[in-house]
Amino acid sequence: MAQKFGGKYSPDGQTQSSDRPSPQASPQQEFRGATRSRIGMRSNLLFIAPLPLIWNAFSAEPLVMAQYLAALGVLLLSAWLTREGLRAEEAYDARKVARRPALPRKILGSILMGLGLGLVGAAGFGPLEVPIFAVLGAVLHGFAFGIDPLKDKGMEGVDTFQTDRVARAVEEAEEYLAAMRNAMTRAGDRQAxxxxEQFQATARGLFRKIEDDPRDLTAARKYLTVYLMGARDATSRFAEIYGRSRDEQARADYLALLDDLEQNFAARTEKFLLEDRSDLTIEIEVLRDRLKREGITTE
Incomplete structure (x- = not known):
C-alpha cells in the first residue's frame, strides 16, 4: 500500500532532533467535537456584493456619489456585524451554559442591510423604490442568516450566581484558547x-464538564486560568522563536508541553467523572437504606 512521504523536510514530517516524538492525532481525535462553521461563503459574499457601488459612485454627480458611498459603508458594516453575529452564535451553541449575546449583531445587520439598500434606491432609482429595497433587504437578510439568540441557555432552575461564575470562567478560558490559535498562525507549522487543536478539544471537554456541574469550578479554576495563561504565553513565545529561526528543539519542547497539558486536562476531566459516579453510588445507597427502614425492599 502506498504511504505518504514524511521525511525530515516534509511539512508534516517528523524530525530527528527530539528524543520525544510528537504524537499523531487519529482522524477521530482531530475531528472530535468539530462542527461545520456558519461563517462561510454566504457571509463573505456580503463583503463583495456592494463593491460595484464604487463604480456607480465615481461615475455620478457629487450628491449621488455621496449617497452611493454612504450606502457602501452601511452595507459593509452590515456584513461585518453579520459575520460577528454568526461567530457569537457559534460560541453560544458550543456551550451548554451561555448568556445571550449582549449586542444582537445579526438583527442590527438586517436593519443596516435594509438601510443600505434604501440608500441605493434613493441614489439610483427614486423615492418609491426606497421602502421596497429597504424592506426586501432587511427581510431577506433575516431569512438568510436568522436572528441572534435572545435568551440565556442552561440557566433554567439552577443557581444563577454559580452559572454566571461558570460562564465568565469559560469565556475567559476561551479567550486564552483563541489567543493561542492566533499566535500559532505566526509559526507556520501545520503539524503544531x-x-x-487536539489539546484545545481536550480542554473544551473540561469546560463542558464544568458547565454540567458548576460545583467543579473551584477545583478546576487553576486549569482555566493559570495553566491556560501559561500555555498562551508559551505558544506566543514558541511562534515568535520558531517563526524566526525554525528551531527544531523549541518545536519539540513545545509539542512536549502540549502533551503534558493534554494529559493533565484529560486526567482532571476523568477525575470529575469518577467523582460524579461516586456521588451517584452514595445517593443510591442512602436511598436504599431509607427504603429498608420504611420496610420497603427494592427487590
Missing amino acids: SRRL
Whole structure:
C-alpha cells in the first residue's frame, strides 16, 4: 500500500532532533467535537456584493456619489456585524451554559442591510423604490442568516450566581484558547497547529464538564486560568522563536508541553467523572437504606 512521504523536510514530517516524538492525532481525535462553521461563503459574499457601488459612485454627480458611498459603508458594516453575529452564535451553541449575546449583531445587520439598500434606491432609482429595497433587504437578510439568540441557555432552575461564575470562567478560558490559535498562525507549522487543536478539544471537554456541574469550578479554576495563561504565553513565545529561526528543539519542547497539558486536562476531566459516579453510588445507597427502614425492599 502506498504511504505518504514524511521525511525530515516534509511539512508534516517528523524530525530527528527530539528524543520525544510528537504524537499523531487519529482522524477521530482531530475531528472530535468539530462542527461545520456558519461563517462561510454566504457571509463573505456580503463583503463583495456592494463593491460595484464604487463604480456607480465615481461615475455620478457629487450628491449621488455621496449617497452611493454612504450606502457602501452601511452595507459593509452590515456584513461585518453579520459575520460577528454568526461567530457569537457559534460560541453560544458550543456551550451548554451561555448568556445571550449582549449586542444582537445579526438583527442590527438586517436593519443596516435594509438601510443600505434604501440608500441605493434613493441614489439610483427614486423615492418609491426606497421602502421596497429597504424592506426586501432587511427581510431577506433575516431569512438568510436568522436572528441572534435572545435568551440565556442552561440557566433554567439552577443557581444563577454559580452559572454566571461558570460562564465568565469559560469565556475567559476561551479567550486564552483563541489567543493561542492566533499566535500559532505566526509559526507556520501545520503539524503544531493540529496538535494545538487536539489539546484545545481536550480542554473544551473540561469546560463542558464544568458547565454540567458548576460545583467543579473551584477545583478546576487553576486549569482555566493559570495553566491556560501559561500555555498562551508559551505558544506566543514558541511562534515568535520558531517563526524566526525554525528551531527544531523549541518545536519539540513545545509539542512536549502540549502533551503534558493534554494529559493533565484529560486526567482532571476523568477525575470529575469518577467523582460524579461516586456521588451517584452514595445517593443510591442512602436511598436504599431509607427504603429498608420504611420496610420497603427494592427487590
